[in-house]
Amino acid sequence: MIPIAKPLIEDDEIDAVTRTLKSGSLAQGDGVKRFEDAFAGFIGTKYAIAINSGTAALHVALLSHRISEGDEVITTPFSFISTANSILFVGAKPVFADIREEDFNIDPNCILEKITKKTKAIIPVHLYGHPADMKTIMEIAEDHNLTVVEDACQAHGAKIKGRMVGSYGSGCFSFYPTKNMTTGEGGMITTDDDLVADRARMIRSHGAKIRYQHEMLGYNVRMTDISAVMGIEQLKKLDGFTKRRQDNAGYLSDKLKLKGILTPKVRDGCEHVFHQYTIRVTGDCVITRDNLVSALTEGGVGTGIHYSVPIHKQPFYQDLGYNEEYAVSELMADQVISLPIHPSVEESDLDHISKVIKKAVL
Numbered sequence: 001m002i003p004i005a006k007p008l009i010e011d012d013e014i015d016a017v018t019r020t021l022k023s024g025s026l027a028q029g030d031g032v033k034r035f036e037d038a039f040a041g042f043i044g045t046k047y048a049i050a051i052n053s054g055t056a057a058l059h060v061a062l063l064s065h066r067i068s069e070g071d072e073v074i075t076t077p078f079s080f081i082s083t084a085n086s087i088l089f090v091g092a093k094p095v096f097a098d099i100r101e102e103d104f105n106i107d108p109n110c111i112l113e114k115i116t117k118k119t120k121a122i123i124p125v126h127l128y129g130h131p132a133d134m135k136t137i138m139e140i141a142e143d144h145n146l147t148v149v150e151d152a153c154q155a156h157g158a159k160i161k162g163r164m165v166g167s168y169g170s171g172c173f174s175f176y177p178t179k180n181m182t183t184g185e186g187g188m189i190t191t192d193d194d195l196v197a198d199r200a201r202m203i204r205s206h207g208a209k210i211r212y213q214h215e216m217l218g219y220n221v222r223m224t225d226i227s228a229v230m231g232i233e234q235l236k237k238l239d240g241f242t243k244r245r246q247d248n249a250g251y252l253s254d255k256l257k258l259k260g261i262l263t264p265k266v267r268d269g270c271e272h273v274f275h276q277y278t279i280r281v282t283g284d285c286v287i288t289r290d291n292l293v294s295a296l297t298e299g300g301v302g303t304g305i306h307y308s309v310p311i312h313k314q315p316f317y318q319d320l321g322y323n324e325e326y327a328v329s330e331l332m333a334d335q336v337i338s339l340p341i342h343p344s345v346e347e348s349d350l351d352h353i354s355k356v357i358k359k360a361v362l
């Protein structure tokens with residue numbers, strides 16, 4: 001089976017973790033500091049604040065921007081659940097805006113339709129590693145005085161005209177093992193805002209700057225040095241990982257010029273980091289999406305459906321009373337399949353994947 005995702009851990013990571021374990025300094029310390037400095041340098045922000053997951057990064061970022069009860073936050077319904085859940089965590093209301101077919105990302109025109117007096121923030125998601133339309137989103141945010149928190153959990157190193165995502169608003173990253181780089185579990189907030197950085201550092205550690213002096217309500221969502229030293233090694237390799245993903249994606253797209261199959265597009269000026277390589281199976285295809293998934297599984301190819309149920313359709317959100325329709329998100333949920341293109345996937349694997357797909361649809 002060619003797995004849909006695989007973390008690439010080598011001796012560099014193992015040696016760094018071993019050194020940290022032997023040092024006896026396991027929790028947040030010098031390793032976290034060094035990882036934060038390296039990550040801020042990579043994204044091009046003044047600050048990076050390490051957190052123990054991408055979900056917690058979103059939660060802490062919203063708290064640090066003082067989003068709270070009574071506020072509305074506009075986001076996409078076509079994402080992983082934690083994007084919208086982070087808004088609920090702080091007592092605010094997720095307001096969904098539909099996406100664009102071309103890149104699966106939030107549609108700025110739909111954002112405009114959803115702005116009310118209560119709107120305080122926008123959370124665009126750079127889905128699959130393709131940047132959202134940050135130029136237009138930042139203009140909207142400026143016009144309406146809104147905070148922007150970017151969910152960059154799938155987009156480490158993605159750029160628009162050379163500028164990294166996660167540097168437009170405050171950025172949130174995940175280092176879960178399936179992501180473009182990993183620390184086991186882990187997350188990061190990137191920001192240029194002194195106050196946000198200061199609050200995020202306090203909130204991740206019981207609301208205290210100085211030990212046992214608690215200025216605000218905080219949590220324990222710190223990263224360990226064990227994770228951080230892994231992150232330092234992974235970050236050094238990220239550009240190489242990304243190149244592999246992009247080359248694999250290009251190779252597969254050349255092979256999959258088939259009726260009823262749409263391969264991912266990259267918008268002008270954007271660098272896509274292919275966290276996922278996601279095709280669409282449209283009505284013009286001779287078999288259904290689900291039958292193509294079965295054929296791939298039988299052919300030994302791991303797949304993923306990101307995401308089969310948009311967030312507003314999740315039982316929990318239905319219970320909360322979300323009954324509006326988001327036509328593009330719902331259509332995409334029925335059409336998408338993600339295929340393996342991670343750095344461990346070889347050209348022979350890609351040939352095999354395309355052979356299995358051609359056999360099923362031709």
Ligand SMILES: *Cc1c(COP(=O)(O)O)cnc(C)c1O
Binds near residue numbers: 153
């Ligand atoms: C992975 C992911 C998250 C959450 O990150 P965790 O580290 O798993 O908590 C949030 N948003 C998106 C879009 C993700 O892909």
